[in-house]
Amino acid sequence: MSQSMNKALKKLLLAAGLMSVTATGFAASAAPLYEADVNLQDRVSLQRGARTFVNFCLSCHSAAFSRFSRVAKDLDIPEPVVAENMMFVTDKIGNTMTAAMRGPDAETWFGVPPPDLSVVARARGADWLYTFLLTFYQDPARPTGVNNVAFRDTAMPHVLWELQGVQRPVYKAAAGHDGTSTQVLDGFEVAIPGRQTAAEYRQTVADLVNFLVYLGEPAQLHRYRIGAIVIIFLFGFLVLAYQLKKEYWNDVH
Numbered sequence: 018m019s020q021s022m023n024k025a026l027k028k029l030l031l032a033a034g035l036m037s038v039t040a041t042g043f044a045a046s047a048a049p050l051y052e053a054d055v056n057l058q059d060r061v062s063l064q065r066g067a068r069t070f071v072n073f074c075l076s077c078h079s080a081a082f083s084r085f086s087r088v089a090k091d092l093d094i095p096e097p098v099v100a101e102n103m104m105f106v107t108d109k110i111g112n113t114m115t116a117a118m119r120g121p122d123a124e125t126w127f128g129v130p131p132p133d134l135s136v137v138a139r140a141r142g143a144d145w146l147y148t149f150l151l152t153f154y155q156d157p158a159r160p161t162g163v164n165n166v167a168f169r170d171t172a173m174p175h176v177l178w179e180l181q182g183v184q185r186p187v188y189k190a191a192a193g194h195d196g197t198s199t200q201v202l203d204g205f206e207v208a209i210p211g212r213q214t215a216a217e218y219r220q221t222v223a224d225l226v227n228f229l230v231y232l233g234e235p236a237q238l239h240r241y242r243i244g245a246i247v248i249i250f251l252f253g254f255l256v257l258a259y260q261l262k263k264e265y266w267n268d269v270h
Contacts, residue, residue: 069221075116
């Protein structure tokens with residue numbers, strides 16, 4: 018077998034492996050999803066989400082398809098504020114949003130390198146992200162001490178536990194199709210309180226998901242405004258065209 022064919026075969030096997038991993042990851046999210054209330058017109062929510070992302074996510078996860086300067090411009094955050102509160106000392110305003118943690122170190126500590134989050138909202142969906150961040154629960158059998166309803170046996174620790182606290186699962190008995198009784202998840206109860214109430218934490222997660230949706234397609238903010246202008250223009254042109262049509266046919270008749 019030639020060297021070029023060997024390389025092509027390796028690439029094909031790698032792609033197949035990645036597809037199987039992706040399929041496994043999505044199969045793990047078969048639980049009912051909570052509905053995320055995404056509103057990209059809410060700039061305050063996007064700004065709060067950006068703050069949460071930088072404080073809790075950017076240490077491990079990059080958003081390498083987005084730049085600090087673009088976020089500052091789109092979300093109406095002054096660049097000095099971004100530089101002081103959202104960037105590491107070595108970052109420049111035009112830099113991409115790269116993680117502080119080195120990939121090899123992350124792979125050693127967590128078993129897998131944390132993925133880039135630039136398009137995670139487009140890949141997973143806003144509802145999946147919202148559910149994932151709300152449903153970490155205590156599981157002593159896991160290396161991180163927690164598990165997740167949306168992504169079972171996830172390697173990610175619950176980085177927002179100080180805000181939400183630690184919750185333990187509550188199960189109830191349910192009859193299966195064959196008549197046997199099985200234990201199913203009925204909800205959660207607080208094991209260790211967090212700094213935020215349940216409502217406050219849900220809002221924090223909603224803001225973070227809102228920001229991640231924006232990261233997946235920043236042009237949405239501009240497209241909505243341009244779309245409104247185009248619709249107004251087309252409506253005005255329709256009125257003008259109708260008047261021209263009436264004037265033309267008046268002369269014909």
